[in-house]
Amino acid sequence: MDLLRFITAGSVDDGKSTLIGRLLYDSKSILADQMEAIERASKSRDDGEIDLALLTDGLRSEREQGITIDVAYRYFQTTKRKFIIVDAPGHIQYTRNMVTGASNCQLAVVLVDARHGVVEQTRRHSLIASMLGIPHLVVAINKMDLVGYSQDVYSNICIHYNELAQKLNVGEVTYIPLSALNGDNVVDKSVNMPWYEGEPLLSYLETVVLDQDENLTDARFPVQYVIRPQTAELHDYRGYAGKITSGIFRKGDAVTVLPTGETSTIDAIEIAETHYDEAFSPMSVVLHLADDVDVSRGNLIVKSDNLPIVSQNVEALLCWMDSKPLKVGSKYTLQHGTFRTRCAVREIVYQLNVNTYEETVDVESLKLNDIARVILKTAKPVSFDPYSKNRVNGGAILIDETSNVTVGALMLQGEAE
Structure with missing residues (x-):
């Protein structure tokens, strides 16, 4: 059974938490003790209905304010697939939380309130989904019950959002009209919208197809740990442990270690002391090389006939x-997989306006939640792929050297001139 990790995003009060609660409730994915707690917490409601939003708004401050602040993760499964739901905040000041939550998602559900249509946060979240290369996008037009289940309202929102999607060059977009509160078109087909x-x-x-989302072309193996036991019986053992982030490695493949450029061949592929002829993403393995080359944590092992970009001048979306x-x-410190190096912001090429998608040049600084294209100068060469080609090997973060706090999310684009 495969796994789908998807994020729900939208403006404040679009009904994200209620939608997730409805998914869990109608698919019978709520534990008995959870159900009892929700029923007790909902007794104060005038209508006597169960408040499904309580299933995700877990922080006390969220319950008090009636908003989602932190990224919430929920897990459930059906007979066909397992799911991880990432519930992103809707407030503009928590946009950065959506970036971190969406970075590993294969699908995004962008909620739109049928009464309000496409608003600023819809544009912002759609832009982020586009930047992060999320391959599948669902526009869930919620609260259709409050507009009389009008087909015209639904069609107008679809037309409006389609214009937005074309500007962003978004791939697959699916539109679904629903009412999370009443359950229309969430789990069961709605009789109110024939x-x-x-x-x-x-x-x-x-049923959404995920197979083509996995990059099995560009073989990339960031080294996490060098295994070299200091025992007599394992004196000659040297293995490189890590997770294959993309592509396929086979015994006998010619490989290159980056950024040093040393070459060798794969002598063995080991998983839990068992040897295999091949391994692929996202398997965690130990690679053995035929030659005694210099390999350490942070190096990237790739196939010699398929090399990434190696540069100290990096252009990125930030x-x-x-x-x-x-x-x-x-x-700042730039972290790319297991690799770390110091870097400096050489230039802000332009800042992106999240409302109009216009590019503003001659910008000297960025504030919280700003999105821009920047050029970085790194102390050591970075081995990466363009983010649009390989999400895992094209993503990186900036870390404040003083506080050790993550301050920026990077989508690496290519080598800067």
Whole structure:
């Protein structure tokens, strides 16, 4: 049974938490003790209905304010697939939380309130989903019950969002009208919208094809740990442990160690003391090389006939995640997989307006939640692929050297001139 990790995003009060609660409730994925706790907490409601949003708004401050603050993770499964739900905050000041939550997702559910249509946060979250290369996008037009289940309202929102999607160059977009509160088109097909010929949300989530999302072309292996036991019987043992982030490695493959450029061949592939002829993403393995080359944590082992970009001048899309502004010339630690190096912000090429998607040039600093294209100068060469080609090997973060806090999310684009 495969796994789908998806994120729900949207503006404040679009009904994200209620939608997730409805998915869990109608798919019978709630434990008995959870159900009892929710029922007790919902007794104070005038209508006597169960407050499904309580299933995700777990922090006390979230319950008090009635908003989602932190990224919440929920797990459930059906007979067809396992799911990890990432519930992202809707407030603009928590946009950075969506970036971190969405970075590993294969699908995004962007909620739109049928009464309000496409708003600023819809644009912001769609831009982030596009930047992060999420291959599948569902536009869930919620609260259809509050507009009389109108087909015209649904169609107008689809037209409006489609114009937005074309500007962002978003790939696959699926539109689903629903009411999370009443359960229309969430798990079961709605009788209130006979004009909608598509499938409900859960059916789509269960059947969306994920196989082509895995990159099995570009073989990349970031070294996490060098295994060299200091015992007599294992004196000659040298293995390199890590997780294959993309591609396929086979015994006998010619490989290159980056950034040093040393070459060798794969002598053995080991998993739990058992040897295999091949391994592929996302397996964790120990690679053995035929030659005694210099390999350490942070190095990247790749196939010699398929090399990534290796450069100290890196161009990237950046989402700034710190209250302290980023300024040209500022220095940070760049972490790319297991590799770390110091870097400086050489240039802000442009800042992206999340409402109009216009590019503003001659920008000298960025504030919290700003999105921009930047050029970084690194102390050591970085071995990476363009993010659009390989999400895992094209993603990186910036870390404040003083506080050790992650201050920026990077989508590496290519080598800067």
